[in-house]
Amino acid sequence: MASIDTGGDGGGHKKGPGVKKAKKLSTKVDMTPMVDLGFLLITFFVFTATMSTPTTLDLNMPKDVDDPNKKTEVKQSGVLTIMLGKGDQVYYYEGQLEVSAEKNNFKQTTFKGIRDIIINKKKDVISRYNPATVDPVSCEKEKADAKKNGDPFWEKACEDIDFMVIIKPNEDATYKNTVDILDEMLICKVKRYAMVKVLEDEMKLIRATEQQNGIK
Amino acid sequence: MPSVKMPRKNTDTDMTPFVDIAFLILSFFIMATKFKPPEPVEITTPGSVQSQKLPENNAILVTIDSSDKVYFTVLSEKKKEIYDDIIKAINTSQNLGLSPAQMQKYRTTYMVGVPFAGVKQLLDTDTKAQESLKQPGIPVKDTLNNQLVWWIREAKAAFANAGEKLNYLIKGDGKAKYPAFEAVIAAFKKNDILKYNLVTSLDDVPSGSELDRANKAAKKTE
Numbered sequence: 425m426a427s428i429d430t431g432g433d434g435g436g437h438k439k440g441p442g443v444k445k446a447k448k449l450s451t452k453v454d455m456t457p458m459v460d461l462g463f464l465l466i467t468f469f470v471f472t473a474t475m476s477t478p479t480t481l482d483l484n485m486p487k488d489v490d491d492p493n494k495k496t497e498v499k500q501s502g503v504l505t506i507m508l509g510k511g512d513q514v515y516y517y518e519g520q521l522e523v524s525a526e527k528n529n530f531k532q533t534t535f536k537g538i539r540d541i542i543i544n545k546k547k548d549v550i551s552r553y554n555p556a557t558v559d560p561v562s563c564e565k566e567k568a569d570a571k572k573n574g575d576p577f578w579e580k581a582c583e584d585i586d587f588m589v590i591i592k593p594n595e596d597a598t599y600k601n602t603v604d605i606l607d608e609m610l611i612c613k614v615k616r617y618a619m620v621k622v623l624e625d626e627m628k629l630i631r632a633t634e635q636q637n638g639i640k
Numbered sequence: 641m642p643s644v645k646m647p648r649k650n651t652d653t654d655m656t657p658f659v660d661i662a663f664l665i666l667s668f669f670i671m672a673t674k675f676k677p678p679e680p681v682e683i684t685t686p687g688s689v690q691s692q693k694l695p696e697n698n699a700i701l702v703t704i705d706s707s708d709k710v711y712f713t714v715l716s717e718k719k720k721e722i723y724d725d726i727i728k729a730i731n732t733s734q735n736l737g738l739s740p741a742q743m744q745k746y747r748t749t750y751m752v753g754v755p756f757a758g759v760k761q762l763l764d765t766d767t768k769a770q771e772s773l774k775q776p777g778i779p780v781k782d783t784l785n786n787q788l789v790w791w792i793r794e795a796k797a798a799f800a801n802a803g804e805k806l807n808y809l810i811k812g813d814g815k816a817k818y819p820a821f822e823a824v825i826a827a828f829k830k831n832d833i834l835k836y837n838l839v840t841s842l843d844d845v846p847s848g849s850e851l852d853r854a855n856k857a858a859k860k861t862e
Contacts, residue, residue: 455655462662469669480695480809480837481688485825487834508818543850576857593818599704600686600814602821603838607688613850 481606486618498616501552502586504545506538507622508597508605509630511639514538518545523629530629532637535604542589542612549587558585566615581615589617594627681705681753686814687843689851694839695807700795701839702788702827703751704812708820709777711753712791716804723747725798726791733790736760753777756787780823788827796831811839 500519507515516538517529533541555563563582570581589609593602602619609617622630683703701713716722727746731738734756742763753775754762765773780788799806808828812821828836845852 455659459655459659459662462659462666466662466666466669469666469673473669473673478685478694478839479688479690479842480692481690481840482692483810483836483838485829485834485836487832488829539846539849574858576854576861593822595817595819597818598814599812599816599818599821602818603686603688603812603814603840606838607690607843610689611846611849611851613854 481603481610483606498588499586502549503588503590504542505590505592505626506605507626507630508591508593508601509639510596510634512598512601513634513637513639514605515626515630515633516541521626530626530633532633535601535608538605539608539612542608542614546584546587546612546614550583553583553586555582558582584615587614587616589614591617591619592622592626593619594622594630681709681711681751683811683813684815685811685839685841688838688840689843689845690840691842692837694809694837698799698804699807699809700792701751701809701811702792702824703753704810704816704820704824705777706813706815708816709753709775710780710788710820710824711751711775712778712788713751714795715809716799719802719804720747722795722798722802722804725801726794729794729797730756730759730790733794738763751775752791755779756790780827781819783823783826786823786827786830788824789830792827792831792833796833808833808836809839810836 503519505517505521509515512535514533514535514537516531516533519529522529563585566582566585567578570578575581591602591605591609593605606617608614681703683705697715697717699715701715703711703713705711714723714726723746724743727738727743730736731743736756736759738760742760745763745767748767749763749770752759752762755776755778758776762770762773762775778787778791780786796806810821810824825836828834845855
Protein backbone atom coordinates (compact mmCIF):
# COMPACT_ATOMS: atom_id res chain seq x y z
CA MET A 425 0.00 0.00 0.00
CA ALA A 426 1.15 3.43 -0.73
CA SER A 427 2.17 5.16 2.40
CA ILE A 428 2.35 8.84 2.90
CA ASP A 429 5.78 10.15 3.67
CA THR A 430 5.28 12.28 6.71
CA GLY A 431 8.90 13.20 7.17
CA GLY A 432 9.04 16.93 6.70
CA ASP A 433 12.72 17.51 7.33
CA GLY A 434 14.99 18.49 4.53
CA GLY A 435 17.29 16.06 2.77
CA GLY A 436 20.81 15.43 3.87
CA HIS A 437 21.05 14.03 7.34
CA LYS A 438 18.20 11.65 7.58
CA LYS A 439 17.75 10.00 10.88
CA GLY A 440 20.71 11.85 12.23
CA PRO A 441 21.26 12.18 15.92
CA GLY A 442 18.85 14.53 17.57
CA VAL A 443 16.43 14.55 14.64
CA LYS A 444 12.96 13.69 15.78
CA LYS A 445 11.53 10.67 14.13
CA ALA A 446 8.26 11.58 12.43
CA LYS A 447 5.29 9.69 13.69
CA LYS A 448 4.08 7.21 11.11
CA LEU A 449 0.34 7.52 10.53
CA SER A 450 -1.66 4.47 9.66
CA THR A 451 -2.69 4.49 6.04
CA LYS A 452 -5.59 2.15 6.58
CA VAL A 453 -8.88 3.86 5.97
CA ASP A 454 -12.01 2.73 7.66
CA MET A 455 -14.13 1.48 4.77
CA THR A 456 -17.32 0.83 6.75
CA PRO A 457 -19.20 4.05 5.90
CA MET A 458 -18.37 3.65 2.24
CA VAL A 459 -19.64 0.08 2.21
CA ASP A 460 -22.76 1.17 4.06
CA LEU A 461 -23.47 3.79 1.48
CA GLY A 462 -22.70 1.34 -1.31
CA PHE A 463 -25.25 -1.14 -0.09
CA LEU A 464 -27.79 1.56 0.50
CA LEU A 465 -27.48 2.55 -3.16
CA ILE A 466 -27.67 -1.06 -4.29
CA THR A 467 -30.93 -1.59 -2.46
CA PHE A 468 -32.28 1.64 -3.90
CA PHE A 469 -31.45 0.68 -7.45
CA VAL A 470 -32.69 -2.87 -7.01
CA PHE A 471 -36.06 -1.55 -5.95
CA THR A 472 -36.38 1.09 -8.63
CA ALA A 473 -35.01 -1.00 -11.48
CA THR A 474 -37.63 -1.89 -14.07
CA MET A 475 -36.34 -5.16 -15.31
CA SER A 476 -39.22 -6.18 -17.50
CA THR A 477 -38.80 -4.13 -20.63
CA PRO A 478 -42.05 -3.86 -22.51
CA THR A 479 -42.34 -5.62 -25.84
CA THR A 480 -44.89 -5.29 -28.58
CA LEU A 481 -47.25 -7.55 -30.38
CA ASP A 482 -48.02 -6.61 -33.95
CA LEU A 483 -51.61 -6.40 -34.99
CA ASN A 484 -52.77 -5.84 -38.53
CA MET A 485 -56.39 -5.21 -39.25
CA PRO A 486 -58.04 -5.46 -42.64
CA LYS A 487 -59.62 -2.44 -44.21
CA ASP A 488 -63.38 -2.33 -43.93
CA VAL A 489 -64.85 -3.19 -47.30
CA ASP A 490 -68.50 -3.03 -48.13
CA ASP A 491 -68.16 -4.41 -51.62
CA PRO A 492 -68.98 -8.14 -51.36
CA ASN A 493 -66.84 -8.92 -54.40
CA LYS A 494 -63.72 -7.72 -52.65
CA LYS A 495 -64.26 -9.64 -49.45
CA THR A 496 -61.85 -12.38 -48.62
CA GLU A 497 -63.20 -15.81 -49.32
CA VAL A 498 -62.28 -18.73 -47.17
CA LYS A 499 -62.96 -22.40 -47.51
CA GLN A 500 -65.59 -23.64 -45.12
CA SER A 501 -63.63 -26.77 -44.21
CA GLY A 502 -60.54 -24.88 -43.09
CA VAL A 503 -62.19 -22.41 -40.79
CA LEU A 504 -62.05 -22.48 -37.03
CA THR A 505 -64.15 -19.91 -35.24
CA ILE A 506 -63.12 -19.01 -31.72
CA MET A 507 -65.31 -16.91 -29.47
CA LEU A 508 -64.14 -15.38 -26.24
CA GLY A 509 -66.56 -14.87 -23.42
CA LYS A 510 -67.06 -14.11 -19.78
CA GLY A 511 -64.85 -15.66 -17.13
CA ASP A 512 -61.95 -16.52 -19.50
CA GLN A 513 -64.12 -19.04 -21.34
CA VAL A 514 -63.50 -19.98 -24.94
CA TYR A 515 -66.14 -21.28 -27.33
CA TYR A 516 -65.40 -22.65 -30.75
CA TYR A 517 -66.78 -24.45 -33.75
CA GLU A 518 -65.31 -25.79 -36.95
CA GLY A 519 -66.64 -24.80 -40.32
CA GLN A 520 -70.25 -23.73 -40.36
CA LEU A 521 -72.16 -23.44 -37.11
CA GLU A 522 -74.64 -26.28 -36.84
CA VAL A 523 -76.80 -26.64 -33.82
CA SER A 524 -79.61 -29.11 -34.14
CA ALA A 525 -80.83 -32.28 -32.48
CA GLU A 526 -78.55 -34.54 -34.57
CA LYS A 527 -75.49 -32.41 -34.75
CA ASN A 528 -73.98 -29.82 -32.50
CA ASN A 529 -70.53 -28.49 -33.25
CA PHE A 530 -70.61 -25.60 -30.80
CA LYS A 531 -68.13 -26.50 -28.08
CA GLN A 532 -66.66 -24.90 -25.04
CA THR A 533 -63.11 -24.95 -23.65
CA THR A 534 -60.62 -22.78 -21.78
CA PHE A 535 -57.42 -21.02 -22.78
CA LYS A 536 -55.47 -24.08 -21.73
CA GLY A 537 -57.43 -26.33 -24.06
CA ILE A 538 -57.64 -24.09 -27.10
CA ARG A 539 -54.05 -24.66 -28.18
CA ASP A 540 -54.62 -28.36 -28.82
CA ILE A 541 -57.76 -27.58 -30.74
CA ILE A 542 -55.92 -25.12 -32.99
CA ILE A 543 -53.06 -27.59 -33.51
CA ASN A 544 -55.42 -30.46 -34.32
CA LYS A 545 -57.42 -28.37 -36.73
CA LYS A 546 -54.25 -27.23 -38.45
CA LYS A 547 -53.04 -30.82 -38.75
CA ASP A 548 -56.41 -31.80 -40.12
CA VAL A 549 -56.28 -29.06 -42.76
CA ILE A 550 -52.71 -30.00 -43.72
CA SER A 551 -53.64 -33.67 -44.04
CA ARG A 552 -56.37 -32.75 -46.51
CA TYR A 553 -53.99 -30.58 -48.54
CA ASN A 554 -54.10 -31.35 -52.20
CA PRO A 555 -51.69 -29.39 -54.43
CA ALA A 556 -53.93 -29.86 -57.44
CA THR A 557 -56.75 -27.78 -56.00
CA VAL A 558 -54.64 -24.86 -54.82
CA ASP A 559 -54.00 -21.83 -56.95
CA PRO A 560 -50.25 -22.10 -57.75
CA VAL A 561 -49.74 -18.33 -57.88
CA SER A 562 -50.92 -17.72 -54.33
CA CYS A 563 -49.06 -20.81 -53.23
CA GLU A 564 -45.76 -19.51 -54.60
CA LYS A 565 -46.40 -16.14 -53.02
CA GLU A 566 -46.99 -17.86 -49.70
CA LYS A 567 -43.70 -19.69 -49.94
CA ALA A 568 -41.79 -16.56 -50.93
CA ASP A 569 -43.24 -14.66 -47.97
CA ALA A 570 -42.31 -17.41 -45.57
CA LYS A 571 -38.80 -17.59 -46.96
CA LYS A 572 -38.38 -13.85 -46.64
CA ASN A 573 -39.47 -13.99 -43.01
CA GLY A 574 -36.78 -16.55 -42.29
CA ASP A 575 -39.11 -19.47 -41.74
CA PRO A 576 -36.98 -22.65 -41.84
CA PHE A 577 -39.99 -24.68 -43.01
CA TRP A 578 -40.89 -22.34 -45.84
CA GLU A 579 -41.29 -25.16 -48.35
CA LYS A 580 -44.30 -26.36 -46.43
CA ALA A 581 -45.78 -22.89 -46.07
CA CYS A 582 -48.45 -23.56 -48.63
CA GLU A 583 -49.92 -26.64 -47.00
CA ASP A 584 -52.07 -24.76 -44.54
CA ILE A 585 -53.27 -22.21 -47.05
CA ASP A 586 -56.90 -23.10 -46.35
CA PHE A 587 -56.52 -22.80 -42.61
CA MET A 588 -58.17 -19.73 -41.16
CA VAL A 589 -59.02 -18.77 -37.62
CA ILE A 590 -61.79 -16.31 -36.94
CA ILE A 591 -61.61 -14.66 -33.56
CA LYS A 592 -64.76 -13.22 -32.10
CA PRO A 593 -64.33 -11.64 -28.70
CA ASN A 594 -67.68 -10.63 -27.23
CA GLU A 595 -68.34 -7.71 -24.93
CA ASP A 596 -67.54 -9.69 -21.79
CA ALA A 597 -64.09 -10.74 -22.99
CA THR A 598 -61.18 -8.82 -21.52
CA TYR A 599 -58.27 -7.26 -23.33
CA LYS A 600 -56.05 -9.93 -21.81
CA ASN A 601 -58.17 -12.63 -23.44
CA THR A 602 -57.79 -10.89 -26.78
CA VAL A 603 -54.03 -10.62 -26.48
CA ASP A 604 -53.82 -14.21 -25.26
CA ILE A 605 -55.64 -15.54 -28.27
CA LEU A 606 -53.53 -13.43 -30.65
CA ASP A 607 -50.54 -14.83 -28.87
CA GLU A 608 -51.88 -18.31 -29.42
CA MET A 609 -51.94 -17.53 -33.15
CA LEU A 610 -48.24 -16.71 -32.91
CA ILE A 611 -47.43 -19.81 -30.88
CA CYS A 612 -49.25 -22.12 -33.27
CA LYS A 613 -48.03 -20.16 -36.30
CA VAL A 614 -51.45 -19.46 -37.69
CA LYS A 615 -50.91 -17.19 -40.65
CA ARG A 616 -54.46 -16.28 -41.43
CA TYR A 617 -56.67 -14.98 -38.70
CA ALA A 618 -59.19 -12.22 -38.38
CA MET A 619 -61.03 -10.44 -35.64
CA VAL A 620 -64.72 -10.17 -36.31
CA LYS A 621 -67.81 -9.16 -34.39
CA VAL A 622 -69.89 -11.89 -32.75
CA LEU A 623 -73.13 -12.80 -34.49
CA GLU A 624 -76.39 -12.77 -32.59
CA ASP A 625 -76.98 -16.52 -32.93
CA GLU A 626 -73.58 -17.23 -31.50
CA MET A 627 -74.19 -14.78 -28.70
CA LYS A 628 -77.37 -16.63 -27.76
CA LEU A 629 -75.51 -19.93 -27.66
CA ILE A 630 -72.79 -18.41 -25.50
CA ARG A 631 -75.38 -17.00 -23.09
CA ALA A 632 -77.11 -20.37 -22.88
CA THR A 633 -73.84 -22.20 -22.22
CA GLU A 634 -72.85 -19.65 -19.63
CA GLN A 635 -76.10 -20.18 -17.79
CA GLN A 636 -75.72 -23.92 -17.97
CA ASN A 637 -72.22 -23.80 -16.54
CA GLY A 638 -73.02 -21.10 -14.03
CA ILE A 639 -70.45 -18.59 -15.24
CA LYS A 640 -71.05 -15.11 -13.97
CA MET B 641 -0.20 -26.48 35.85
CA PRO B 642 1.50 -25.51 32.69
CA SER B 643 -0.78 -23.22 30.81
CA VAL B 644 -1.19 -23.69 27.09
CA LYS B 645 -1.21 -20.52 25.15
CA MET B 646 -3.64 -20.46 22.33
CA PRO B 647 -2.48 -18.57 19.30
CA ARG B 648 -4.62 -15.53 18.96
CA LYS B 649 -6.23 -15.13 15.61
CA ASN B 650 -6.94 -11.83 14.04
CA THR B 651 -10.66 -11.26 13.81
CA ASP B 652 -10.36 -8.74 11.02
CA THR B 653 -11.39 -10.16 7.69
CA ASP B 654 -10.33 -8.67 4.45
CA MET B 655 -13.42 -6.94 3.13
CA THR B 656 -11.92 -5.86 -0.16
CA PRO B 657 -13.35 -8.58 -2.48
CA PHE B 658 -16.71 -8.21 -0.84
CA VAL B 659 -16.70 -4.48 -1.44
CA ASP B 660 -15.50 -5.03 -4.99
CA ILE B 661 -18.46 -7.23 -5.79
CA ALA B 662 -20.85 -4.89 -4.05
CA PHE B 663 -19.76 -1.97 -6.16
CA LEU B 664 -19.81 -4.07 -9.29
CA ILE B 665 -23.44 -4.90 -8.63
CA LEU B 666 -24.11 -1.29 -7.80
CA SER B 667 -22.68 -0.05 -11.07
CA PHE B 668 -24.65 -2.68 -12.96
CA PHE B 669 -27.91 -1.50 -11.45
CA ILE B 670 -27.06 2.12 -12.10
CA MET B 671 -26.44 1.31 -15.75
CA ALA B 672 -29.47 -0.95 -16.11
CA THR B 673 -31.97 1.30 -14.45
CA LYS B 674 -34.11 3.33 -16.71
CA PHE B 675 -36.44 5.56 -14.85
CA LYS B 676 -40.05 5.19 -15.71
CA PRO B 677 -41.81 8.31 -16.84
CA PRO B 678 -44.51 9.24 -14.39
CA GLU B 679 -47.68 7.46 -15.33
CA PRO B 680 -50.89 8.75 -13.86
CA VAL B 681 -52.65 5.44 -14.40
CA GLU B 682 -51.29 2.06 -13.56
CA ILE B 683 -51.47 -0.46 -16.36
CA THR B 684 -50.73 -4.16 -16.06
CA THR B 685 -50.06 -5.31 -19.56
CA PRO B 686 -50.80 -8.91 -20.57
CA GLY B 687 -47.96 -11.17 -21.64
CA SER B 688 -47.08 -12.31 -25.12
CA VAL B 689 -44.36 -14.43 -26.67
CA GLN B 690 -43.25 -11.84 -29.18
CA SER B 691 -39.94 -10.33 -28.18
CA GLN B 692 -39.97 -7.34 -30.48
CA LYS B 693 -38.77 -4.16 -28.80
CA LEU B 694 -41.08 -1.29 -28.19
CA PRO B 695 -40.51 1.85 -30.23
CA GLU B 696 -40.59 4.51 -27.54
CA ASN B 697 -40.03 7.55 -29.68
CA ASN B 698 -42.22 9.02 -32.42
CA ALA B 699 -45.34 7.22 -31.40
CA ILE B 700 -48.93 7.71 -30.45
CA LEU B 701 -49.77 5.78 -27.35
CA VAL B 702 -53.37 4.98 -26.60
CA THR B 703 -53.80 3.68 -23.09
CA ILE B 704 -56.82 1.71 -21.90
CA ASP B 705 -56.99 1.32 -18.15
CA SER B 706 -58.71 -1.38 -16.11
CA SER B 707 -61.98 0.54 -15.98
CA ASP B 708 -62.07 1.00 -19.79
CA LYS B 709 -61.01 4.65 -19.75
CA VAL B 710 -59.04 5.71 -22.79
CA TYR B 711 -56.07 8.10 -22.69
CA PHE B 712 -54.08 9.63 -25.50
CA THR B 713 -50.34 10.31 -25.36
CA VAL B 714 -47.92 11.64 -27.94
CA LEU B 715 -44.33 10.48 -27.61
CA SER B 716 -41.90 12.73 -29.39
CA GLU B 717 -38.60 13.38 -27.69
CA LYS B 718 -36.81 15.40 -30.30
CA LYS B 719 -39.38 17.54 -31.99
CA LYS B 720 -41.36 19.28 -29.29
CA GLU B 721 -43.09 21.51 -31.81
CA ILE B 722 -45.21 18.52 -32.84
CA TYR B 723 -47.08 18.92 -29.56
CA ASP B 724 -47.86 22.53 -30.45
CA ASP B 725 -49.09 21.54 -33.91
CA ILE B 726 -51.41 18.90 -32.50
CA ILE B 727 -53.01 21.07 -29.86
CA LYS B 728 -53.35 23.97 -32.29
CA ALA B 729 -55.13 21.75 -34.79
CA ILE B 730 -57.40 20.33 -32.09
CA ASN B 731 -58.12 23.84 -30.88
CA THR B 732 -59.25 25.04 -34.29
CA SER B 733 -61.16 21.93 -35.31
CA GLN B 734 -63.05 21.66 -32.04
CA ASN B 735 -63.39 25.38 -31.21
CA LEU B 736 -61.93 24.96 -27.79
CA GLY B 737 -60.79 28.58 -27.43
CA LEU B 738 -57.48 27.78 -25.76
CA SER B 739 -55.04 30.57 -24.94
CA PRO B 740 -51.43 30.37 -26.20
CA ALA B 741 -50.28 29.74 -22.63
CA GLN B 742 -52.63 26.79 -22.32
CA MET B 743 -51.45 25.39 -25.62
CA GLN B 744 -47.86 25.76 -24.47
CA LYS B 745 -48.79 23.63 -21.51
CA TYR B 746 -49.60 20.68 -23.74
CA ARG B 747 -45.89 20.00 -24.14
CA THR B 748 -45.61 18.93 -20.55
CA THR B 749 -48.94 17.16 -20.35
CA TYR B 750 -48.15 13.48 -20.40
CA MET B 751 -51.55 12.12 -21.24
CA VAL B 752 -54.95 13.44 -22.17
CA GLY B 753 -57.91 11.52 -20.84
CA VAL B 754 -60.71 14.03 -20.94
CA PRO B 755 -63.48 14.89 -23.41
CA PHE B 756 -62.89 18.01 -25.53
CA ALA B 757 -64.94 20.05 -23.08
CA GLY B 758 -62.46 19.28 -20.33
CA VAL B 759 -59.24 19.96 -22.24
CA LYS B 760 -59.16 23.60 -21.15
CA GLN B 761 -59.38 22.67 -17.51
CA LEU B 762 -56.78 19.94 -17.89
CA LEU B 763 -54.28 22.33 -19.48
CA ASP B 764 -54.89 24.84 -16.70
CA THR B 765 -53.86 22.25 -14.14
CA ASP B 766 -50.30 22.28 -12.93
CA THR B 767 -48.10 19.54 -14.44
CA LYS B 768 -47.45 18.02 -11.02
CA ALA B 769 -51.14 18.11 -10.10
CA GLN B 770 -52.06 16.42 -13.40
CA GLU B 771 -50.51 13.20 -12.18
CA SER B 772 -52.92 12.85 -9.32
CA LEU B 773 -55.84 14.15 -11.31
CA LYS B 774 -58.55 11.60 -11.99
CA GLN B 775 -59.31 11.88 -15.68
CA PRO B 776 -62.64 10.57 -16.97
CA GLY B 777 -61.19 9.15 -20.20
CA ILE B 778 -61.71 10.18 -23.82
CA PRO B 779 -65.21 9.24 -25.02
CA VAL B 780 -64.82 6.48 -27.62
CA LYS B 781 -67.70 4.05 -27.28
CA ASP B 782 -70.23 6.23 -29.02
CA THR B 783 -69.47 5.61 -32.68
CA LEU B 784 -70.83 9.00 -33.71
CA ASN B 785 -68.78 10.89 -31.18
CA ASN B 786 -65.54 8.95 -31.05
CA GLN B 787 -63.26 11.80 -30.02
CA LEU B 788 -60.14 9.69 -30.24
CA VAL B 789 -60.54 9.85 -34.03
CA TRP B 790 -59.74 13.57 -33.91
CA TRP B 791 -56.74 13.24 -31.69
CA ILE B 792 -55.30 10.53 -33.92
CA ARG B 793 -56.08 12.50 -37.07
CA GLU B 794 -54.30 15.64 -35.88
CA ALA B 795 -51.34 13.72 -34.50
CA LYS B 796 -50.98 11.79 -37.75
CA ALA B 797 -51.04 15.05 -39.71
CA ALA B 798 -48.54 16.74 -37.39
CA PHE B 799 -46.08 13.87 -37.64
CA ALA B 800 -46.49 13.74 -41.41
CA ASN B 801 -45.75 17.47 -41.66
CA ALA B 802 -42.62 17.06 -39.60
CA GLY B 803 -41.58 14.16 -41.83
CA GLU B 804 -41.33 11.73 -38.94
CA LYS B 805 -42.24 8.09 -39.01
CA LEU B 806 -45.04 7.29 -36.64
CA ASN B 807 -45.80 4.16 -34.64
CA TYR B 808 -49.16 3.42 -33.14
CA LEU B 809 -49.05 1.83 -29.74
CA ILE B 810 -51.98 0.46 -27.82
CA LYS B 811 -51.35 -0.22 -24.19
CA GLY B 812 -54.23 -1.92 -22.49
CA ASP B 813 -54.71 -3.23 -19.01
CA GLY B 814 -55.42 -6.95 -18.89
CA LYS B 815 -58.71 -6.32 -17.16
CA ALA B 816 -60.01 -3.85 -19.74
CA LYS B 817 -63.02 -5.13 -21.62
CA TYR B 818 -62.96 -5.87 -25.32
CA PRO B 819 -65.48 -3.18 -26.46
CA ALA B 820 -63.07 -0.43 -25.34
CA PHE B 821 -60.30 -2.00 -27.39
CA GLU B 822 -62.65 -2.41 -30.32
CA ALA B 823 -63.56 1.29 -30.12
CA VAL B 824 -59.89 2.27 -30.13
CA ILE B 825 -59.30 0.08 -33.18
CA ALA B 826 -62.31 1.69 -34.82
CA ALA B 827 -60.82 5.15 -34.20
CA PHE B 828 -57.56 4.07 -35.82
CA LYS B 829 -59.38 2.47 -38.72
CA LYS B 830 -61.26 5.67 -39.43
CA ASN B 831 -57.89 7.30 -39.99
CA ASP B 832 -56.82 4.49 -42.32
CA ILE B 833 -54.33 3.14 -39.85
CA LEU B 834 -54.33 -0.62 -39.94
CA LYS B 835 -51.08 -1.59 -38.27
CA TYR B 836 -50.63 -1.32 -34.54
CA ASN B 837 -48.28 -2.44 -31.85
CA LEU B 838 -49.83 -3.82 -28.70
CA VAL B 839 -47.68 -3.21 -25.67
CA THR B 840 -47.12 -6.45 -23.80
CA SER B 841 -44.68 -7.94 -21.35
CA LEU B 842 -42.55 -10.84 -22.42
CA ASP B 843 -43.66 -14.41 -21.84
CA ASP B 844 -41.66 -17.54 -22.55
CA VAL B 845 -42.44 -19.50 -25.67
CA PRO B 846 -44.11 -22.76 -24.58
CA SER B 847 -41.66 -25.56 -25.25
CA GLY B 848 -42.66 -28.05 -27.91
CA SER B 849 -44.99 -25.65 -29.66
CA GLU B 850 -44.66 -24.98 -33.34
CA LEU B 851 -43.14 -21.55 -32.80
CA ASP B 852 -40.61 -23.05 -30.42
CA ARG B 853 -39.59 -25.67 -32.97
CA ALA B 854 -39.32 -23.07 -35.72
CA ASN B 855 -37.17 -20.85 -33.52
CA LYS B 856 -34.86 -23.73 -32.70
CA ALA B 857 -34.60 -24.77 -36.33
CA ALA B 858 -33.79 -21.19 -37.31
CA LYS B 859 -31.04 -21.08 -34.71
CA LYS B 860 -29.48 -24.29 -36.02
CA THR B 861 -29.25 -23.07 -39.56
CA GLU B 862 -27.54 -19.86 -38.52
